[in-house]
Amino acid sequence: MNEADARATLLVRAWETAPTGSVPWSDEDRAWASRAAARAEGEQAPPEAYIAARARLALGRIAEREPAAPRALRALRWRPWIAWALAAISLVLGLATDAFGASREVNLLAPPLLALMVWNLAVYVASLFRRVAGRSVAGPLVRLAAPLPGRLARLGAPALGSQGAGKGAASALARFAGEWTRASGRLQAGRVARTLHLSAIAFALGALAGMYLRGLAFEYRAGWESTFLDAEQVRAILGVVLGPASALTGIGLPDAAALQAMRLPGPGAEAAPWVHLYALTATLVVVLPRLALAARELAIERRLAARFPLPLDEPYFSTLARSHRGEATTVLVLPCNHRPSPAARQALCELASRLFGPATRIELLDAVAYGDEEQAGARLRAAIERPGASGPAPGTTAAVFALVSAIATPEPETHGAFVDSMAAARPAGVPLVALVDESAFVARFGDDPTASRRREERRAAWRRMLAAQGHATAFVDLERAEPGAAERELGEALALAARSPSPAPAAR
Incomplete structure (x- = not known):
């Protein structure tokens, strides 16, 4: 069954297992829902189809008697606009980030967006470690955020009671919210992970756009300084970090002598080629991997939403x-x-x-x-x-x-x-x-x-x-x-x- 049917099924189960007399539902109502679903689906229908049809029919009668029930269902639906809103906010924050800092010098060993790239690499390593160790692929932030919709709905159960739902109905709806939170944990975790991936992409693109916009209005110079490294060692480091971007763009890396001439506090060199190299590197490190991870989570989300893994052996x-x-x-x-x-x-x-x-x-x-x-x-x-x-x-x-x-x-x-x-x-x-x-x-x-x-x-x-x-x-x-x-x-x-x-x- 799909996600909507699974959500309705869990609500009907919470309703039918509530203490007798606490909700407007009787044994006659149970029997009616079973007969109606059997007529609609046929005697040979698979269990999941019959149970889903029964839940839809029962929910219609429950909603007529208790308006709080459909409100609870709506409260637990995923809202796609959340992902787009967070991505838009991340884009604006990225644009507002001054990747160059107050100085108009680009330090090649502490480049723009270095912290962003290091953070994303750490996220990838942690995710790989969890996968190899057999732990949940979802990180702590994802696991923390995934149950929030259900928790908010449970907090809203007293409010539902004050809007006409009886105490028994409010208790049943709160129990439903908890059960749905547990049952949909993997699905919601995937949605949160996809949202975070898209937000990271938007932030990186915003920061890159902001960097180029500032480069239109100000002249930046590129150089380097170090207490421990010489020009030959810096060249080796830059070859590892910027080598892929250099190969893709055709922008060559300077030799040791040219790098020695760029050592600060000297005049440095024109920053534009280095900005291009680091922008492409950030794209390779942040945007493309996050895009692949977001696509993976989207595929898992669609599969789970279409075939929700409800434990029908209970x-x-x-x-x-x-x-x-x-x-x-x-x-x-x-x-x-x-x-x-x-x-x-x-x-x-x-x-x-x-x-x-x-x-x-x-x-x-x-x-x-x-x-x-x-x-x-x-x-x-x-x-x-x-x-x-x-x-x-x-x-x-x-x-x-x-x-x-x-x-x-x-x-x-x-x-x-x-x-x-x-x-x-x-x-x-x-x-x-x-x-x-x-x-x-x-x-x-x-x-x-x-x-x-x-x-x-x-x-x-x-x-x-x-x-x-x-x-x-x-x-x-x-x-x-x-x-x-x-x-x-x-x-x-x-x-x-x-x-x-x-x-x-x-x-x-």
Whole structure:
């Protein structure tokens, strides 16, 4: 899908994963958008085409109910005039730069635009070093500027709320701005890099034009001076620096005797030939390489804008694709020394339906007893490979949840081993999330400020242990959580698990 469709898709996702009732969008609206997109694209449409069409249709209905939504989309669009405005400013600054300085002498060893050429050479070397080292090609200035549109849009979220958007809508739009900033990072970095390349070209051309304009009104003389170098050494240096320009223009370089006669504070020589040589050298060092780099970034930008790399394997998108194809799927849940209540089981079923589609089936396996944590992988593998009514058919497992209770203190030797064993046994490409059920914890300690602080401390302990082992974690009170909030918490953990490589078992 293209950039505009990807941006609309992320906005619709933020809208549909907002807490229930916080935005004007219902399950009936979701179903309508899916049916309308299926009719428009057909049953055999590829997932990206169906998801993009659904987002366009849903966005139309969302915009009717919440005018702040299309404003948020417009706020995050790239504005091409920014590049041209910065280039124009750079051109003016270049024209205003006095490359010769106050003196009317051109020092051949400290020529006009020397700092500009050295700076650009340093930029090229740093870029080459980052590429060889396998780091991001974008420099620190590009990385700093690329997220600015999204950050400005997030700062504008309260203003959107004051213009008629409710608190829930403002929160959803702010979340959309953050997600778009992350998703479009490479594209925006390329645009910023292209803008900087064009600005550098404009500044160099402006400085060259200013140099020639001043040369029309004033007479400049060329010479050199040095504490350590003699005329022969200066000739060798000039041959390296100005040799290509001399070969292209036919302007010859003087010999050592002529250079000795140009030594300051003598009268020097006519500066025009040297100005021509340094102007062409600046063009070769600054203008042409920057032009090539800008063209490269433009090609990458157009490719990314036409085929935006949206991660369609994330649960939200894969659910839409499976629903469009009418595929049934299974979510496997293996508890560790924990028996979820009937209400928690029902909540698990509803969460799976919201996350993976209405045809999703929950397979709640018998709990692993204390001391048998290392057997979790074998239990999971047996459930996956068991076809028929008692288990999922091969290849239909959408996700695996390692269910633990927040009432327990996290221990790497037990809970860590349990999750590691499951991670090693799950099918390739199937996300695994450690789902911490907070139902029993809230039932025992309540939800007063003291209990809430204790709950956060317990979350931090679970998060530290599981993050150290490379596992995504979600915290949900399965008996009491608001469905939309629980869906968002678990959906974010699933997306993180889908992006992360399979962790290696931690040493214990």
